[in-house]
Amino acid sequence: MFSNKEEFKMVFLRRLEMMYGKRFEESTVRDQYHTLGNMVREYISQDWIRTNERSRAKSSKQVYYLSIEFLLGRLLGSNLLNLGIRDVVEKGLKELGIDLEEIEESEADAGLGNGGLGRLAACFLDSLASLNLPGHGCGIRYKHGLFDQKIVDGYQVELPEQWLRHGNVWEVRKEDLAIEVNFWGRVEVSNEGGRLVFRHTDSEKVTAVPYDMPVIGYGTKTVNTLRLWSAEPSKTFPKHKSVMQYKRETEAISEFLYPDDAHDEGKILRLKQQYFLVAASVGSIVRAHRRQYGNLSNLHKHVAIHVNDTHPVLAIPELMRVLLDEEGMSWEDAWEITTNTVSYTNHTTLSEALEKWPIHIFQPLLPRIYMIVEEINERFCRGLWNKYPGEWKRIEDMAIIAHGLVKMAHLAVVGSYRVNGVAKLHSEILKKREMKQFYEVFPQKFNNKTNGITHRRWLLKANPQLASLITEAIGARWIQRPETLLDLTSYASDRSFQRALAKVKQQRKAILAKRIYEQTGIAVDESSIFDVQVKRLHAYKRQLLNVLHIMYLYNRLKEDSSFSIYPRTFIFGAKASPGYYYAKRIIKLINSLAEKVNHDPQTNEQLKVIFLENYRVSLAEDIFPAADISEQISTASKEASGTGNMKFMMNGAITIGTMDGANIEIFEEVGKENIFIFGLTAEEVLNYYQNGGYRSHEYYHHDRRIKQVVDQLVNGFFPDAHDHFEPIYDSLLMQNDEYFVLRDFADYAETQEKISEVYQDREKWMEMSAINIAHSGHFSSDRTIQEYANEIWDIHSLI
Template identity: 45%
Template sequence: MPDYTCCCCYLFFSIGKRANSTLVVFVVVVVTDIITTVLKEILVSSALQFRKHPPPALTNEKKQKEETAAVKTATALPFNFTSSPGQPRSHSPDKPFTPGGIMAKPLTDQEKRKQISIRGIVGVENVAELKKGFNRHLHFTLVKDRNIATPRDYYFALAHTVRDHLVGRWIRTQQFYYEADPKRVYYLSLEFYMGRTLQNTMINLGLQNACDEAIYQLGLDMEELEEMEEDAGLGNGGLGRLAACFLDSMATLGLAAYGYGIRYEYGIFNQKIRDGWQVEEADDWLRHGNPWEKARPEYMLPVHFYGRVEETEMGSKWVDTQVVLAMPYDTPIPGYMNNTVNTMRLWSARAPNDFNLRDFNVGDYIQAVLDRNLAENISRVLYPNDNFFEGKELRLKQEYFVVAATLQDIIRRFKTTKKGSPSRTSFESFPEKVAIQLNDTHPAMAIPELMRIFVDIEKLDWDTAWDLTRRTFAYTNHTVLPEALERWPVELLENLLPRHLQIIYQINQIHLDRIAAMYPNDMDKLRKMSLIEEDGCKRVNMAHLCIVGSHAVNGVAEIHSNIIKTQVFRNFSDLEPEKFQNKTNGITPRRWLLLCNPGLAELIAEAIGEDYVKDLSELQKLNDFVTDAAFIRDVSRVKQDNKLKFAQHLEKEYRVNINSASMFDVHVKRIHEYKRQLLNCLHIITMYNRIRKEPSAPFVPRTVIIGGKAAPGYHMAKMIIRLITSVADVVNNDPVVGDKLKVIFLENYRVSLAEKVIPATDLSEQISTAGTEASGTGNMKFMLNGALTIGTMDGANVEMAEEAGEENLFIFGMRVDDVAEMDKKGYDAMLYYNKLPELKQVMDQITSGYFSPRNPELFRDLTNMLFKHDRFKVFADYEDYVKCQEKVSQLYQNPTDWTKMVIKNIAATGKFSSDRTITEYATEVWGVEPTDLKIPAPNEPREAIEETARALKKM
């Protein structure tokens, strides 16, 4: 007789023995349905109560039982947790609302994620599998148990568990590319500013909720584990972060794409502020290891330097070189919910012989390891200081190192075809199978290197090789500043890369012959368009090399592309106008909304659905909610939650207390004169003076947050940081000012810090001199996260104003034409100093030592620059900037109108998705098409890959 555990089961058994079988089935179904409904209600209530009031610590036996029950409870819930745990999400018209109102303690990110449907389904199998994987990795990979494991161990265990879900998809993706043999895209960049990987991977795999639940059941704090991950700071700012966003979009759009760069041992330096000065410390981001990368020693390749060129009957031969080995490390790049996992391959420098035993045995211990250290220095540091010769040579070594290894790898992959097929021996189809994008001029040596491989190694004739090369490469320009356009001394190239200099000379000769034929006797045009600059020290203009050696050249915003066509590269544009394009930059909404702002992501999903995650243009539907009072309140509530959370972060990490009800006025980016942090600083002092003059006058409380790093060798940028910190010391300690105005300098600004401050921002500062910022992507991130922009008509600001309407941004200052006109007439800083009393007061305070009483001359270099040789015309825009800031304060006092403008801005960000940018690159530059085809999952048969590959070929 079975051991029945409830009276219902006994009843069913009894009926089954005595009644008609059909009736039995009917009764069972009805009663089961009733019981299931009741149990669900009980379980929901119990689960929510459990969340609010966790039970006291359990014994091991009881804890194991409770964990099992919790898994079942979680999977029984037919809905996601709402914004207030235990209550349905509802609007609260009775509660007072202001953008700056003090709200209740915000939910943690882990709590918010549980309410977000677009972050994946919490299933019992998922949670149980993740917990099992976590414990397995803790035990077998890390060799730890819960008694001695640290939070970092738990992070590594979770990272390995999540990576387990990547590996099958990663292998499947490569199998699919092998079967389908699509045209492959190679993105060459000296920077990939990836930030942290764990959370982004969980989101793209749809594992976020399941991982949160598993970690919760294990008694751990997800946010604490996420904070254990080091930022992969392999970039300096927008250039590297753009590359990271592009990799995410390429995978999401199903492109067969690869990112190639350098695995720097030390990334962008860690910034410390000591006595107001920036101090750089090494960013040893690999000191604990990196769970996301996989070394591939089987693909290690030689890279040559120095030597000489020997002419033989078979052609030129580069001999007597020094060899450095390039070791590849692969990192998976998952697309969003499509099973595609692409690869970022980063090269690390290795010596051919790690250790000279003979030198060691005779006592020369330093020489024994010297060669190894010299070789490995190539991948040691991101952007070595090139203010001296050794730094310049190392920088050029880095640039050649990455392209030499990458091109060998690309050609190896090109020659490898599907099993059973002959390998490719002809390069005729090379441009049809390979597209290489040069991210700025840093990888420009790829052009002469590919020519060297084609001509010297593969023995193609010059004309054929040059045709293939030009059809393969495309070049993105990221700057119009003359000092940022790379020029390498011919003498340095002749010593380090002698064969490549010969090839550059030959390319230049063919190029100049063409120009001379088109423009006879125009020596000025020949001089301006030559790859070799001969004024003073001979230099190779790398931008010119990129333009001549590529089939497409693009700027990164409409205004920037227009400037490079009509000003910077006008002669080249006149020669080949069809070559020049625009590709306005974009950002990935997966990281810059779903990851960093889960509350807003869910609010948008509830309003318009989830399609915006892969099609950001869907956000335009939010225009229907601009006048919706309930939606306005919810948008404001999310913003206030984010502000309060960031204020808590500042208190914990920086020991700074700020008023979360104040306006958060944020200016975070690289410190540079053209980005005009100085203009912001002058406005801060102006506000300070106004408060001091009339302490009782109405003033909208404001917290000004500035962050960014100055290049180690950039004196003026470091002085700007010193001025900001000095002003902050005075303002923050003045009792007359109190909480009306606070100034915070965010130390060590990086991707993970951006993910915290951007969602909390009210006002985004984008105030570069018109015509100097190529595009910017920070402006887009702030706009997407509900900040309003104060800015000039520069870079992508112009297109943001077009999309949202200029009336929905705070636009001030000179336009590009005004700046050009001023350059013609001459800029006189003293004119503004004498005309504007508040500006005069500010400058007199700085000059007299008001903010540096111990050293009144401290800021002399800054003031001399502002008065005598300010290329970026800070004084010219000061008055308009201050007036525009007054409009900002005025609108902030009207919370409803402020938030309406916020919603309009969010609705207008659809254009600024990196998915849109990459789609344009793919179809208009690379000759490939994005696809919605989903690669078969790892558990599907191999035949499914072949079927999907055939479907792709038919498209």
């Protein structure tokens, strides 16, 4: 049906009329989108079936990637691109008077993730399929995702994200493969033939129904699967609850991503989500394995289960439960299989992100799982005692259960065969500080896998103008071998290539400027420097440092008529977690500053501040190609890796950043002359944390610029904010500036001046841009996934 445009048009028109019972002339854009989506899904169905058959026939080892988030973005465009049929579809639709881009715009971003964690998972799925590797995703089919962000009077307002309002054309509901998941109840223990038998009784059952989505590889016949679980009421209703209460509580499990866990009710729901994901996924994996191999004794030889951060770590005790209670194995055999099946990626050094669950919540909700975790902890601590006799403090620090809490990161390390960080610095910090004691016990488990991004979405799809220029220069093999982007280095100083590159950047800036105007009503100077910081809003990411610097520039422009800057457009995009009130105040601060700056005729020709609401994948696809400067300014040692830094780099933006996360590896790739580095190093930050010595008041009192901007947070400079920014003021002075914003301010301001100077040397800037693009191939998720496949999962290409 996609072999040529005439055949495509014929099938498209016939299918549309059959599906909707109306003439083509009466159809809506949404009708056209659903028709095209169904055609694509039907087109790949045979490859989807054959991929699974090929894997079974070869008895290939499979990896199952468990993640609480998969931030997929829109799928129509990337699927057409990966299948190589976009051109036929675009031309055929054009002859019917339909704009393919308009159809793509009608697709909702899949509401299955929040930030870097979920986007990484999505990139990994793309690379697994494109490299013909047998790998599948397992997640939750959230009805509403995180939230739709609206900015009202400068404040973030959260609305339900209705991504499923019109259905999801890519999914296939597979009710026959549903899994029963058990909560609450009690465990009965009996002795049967000299063996202890555990039965989970009086449980509250929830039915996990799978929805499968195809993951289409680029230029290949491989179609892997993303299986998303929806929580639905079981036919076995609990006796002690009303039907409506049970229904509400059940459906809440897959209703929202990251429910507010400020209170016990929210904590229970989050823990329910996590166990629901792993119980359904492990149950599905085990069922498929039993069907092919008869029993689970060789599970670890044919299955790798990878847990993305701590959210799916209950896969460890759940697999133990299946092996012990359903398969009847001994503890030792079950533990041997489990600890050779599960691997774990750590994504953070922030203690608050290393999940800990109160026993008073965990034990009643998951009674059998708690018993297994308790036994794992008991045996682990006994082993520690034998290794470190008398070192009670060490054992207390390393215990999985301690002080009324179950520590998920500890369980992850003890129960897995590999533990990886996501950038060289992050992995070293894990080994030397955050997980030092575990590294001393299990040095063979720890390794590094620096994150990557799929260049097919973030360059080929998001920036077709740049992709065409690259292909014209070095050929098309970079699409399947991204490391060959290095061939562009020979063009970096070529004047004609630089001019072409500058033209592409200008085209992309015009596209973003149009979108900014449509969304905000603000006209930005397309020849200004587009200075961009888009990412989740968190204090350690230091959007505040960026804002204080803009305030300083504004003050100088107002006070000194002889002072001028090269025009800048500062662009922000970020969602703050609904319960993270400090982050929400930063959003209000950005918008209050924008209101002041953008409407001041004395400054607005040189300075604009834009906050783009509801930052998401489809918006990011317009932002990254247009950026001149990539703001990667987290407090050193706090950002595990970052992937936005890679997307900016791949699109020719130059990084201003600290030596943190993957910034370090970008620095190593492009060289110090092609990146702008400032601020404290990770060692200096860690030294301050360990030994003290930092006093933010000293910077406040000794730098007039700092004192002025900090005072402006509370002195009426922002008349629309009242006392709203006092907590920000207090964080910098009363709480001693935990993330060293004031300490790094002067170096940051000086580095920004240097950027303005270099930018005006257009040949130099375009050379830097070309070098960044050339070296970005190293940060393709194809490289990352191949490393996982070879060094952690032991999986191999199906072709």
